[in-house]
Amino acid sequence: MEQVLEDPDELAVLEEIQQELILQEQLVFEEYERSLRFDEECLNAMLDGLDASDRVICPVCRKNNLTVKAHLVCCQCGLYISTQDMTEGKLRSLLESTLTEHSQRCLHSPEFTVTSGMEEEASLLMSCSVCDSWMILL
Ligand SMILES: [Zn+2]
Numbered sequence: 001m002e003q004v005l006e007d008p009d010e011l012a013v014l015e016e017i018q019q020e021l022i023l024q025e026q027l028v029f030e031e032y033e034r035s036l037r038f039d040e041e042c043l044n045a046m047l048d049g050l051d052a053s054d055r056v057i058c059p060v061c062r063k064n065n066l067t068v069k070a071h072l073v074c075c076q077c078g079l080y081i082s083t084q085d086m087t088e089g090k091l092r093s094l095l096e097s098t099l100t101e102h103s104q105r106c107l108h109s110p111e112f113t114v115t116s117g118m119e120e121e122a123s124l125l126m127s128c129s130v131c132d133s134w135m136i137l138l
């Protein structure tokens, strides 16, 4: 190997290969940096979404955002309730005022469930086992 490297032409080729490798490494690194930046943008967009005032977290599963349409509120967890003229803002303030009202007489955090009878429409129910109260929200 050493004998081959003594040849100046071979050395030049080797150097060229080395330069190429460095260049490639830089390209890979730049690509990596770009993908990082992309991830960051995605994350920021998601965080913005959480902060946006027109999002309401589902009180039943507490994971997904509720989808609010004028005649319908639904969630990936199975919540599906017919409403009238509903908006994210109305729903949010309804949830907030119900929770605030409950917290004034009870420290326990209430549970939200969806009830449905055989013929009745499904409704969203807030109930608390500690103060033994319940309320239909939707
Ligand atoms: Zn849900």
Ligand SMILES: [Zn+2]
Residues within 6 Å of the ligand: 102, 105, 106, 107, 108, 110, 128, 129, 130, 131, 132, 133
């Ligand atoms: Zn209570």
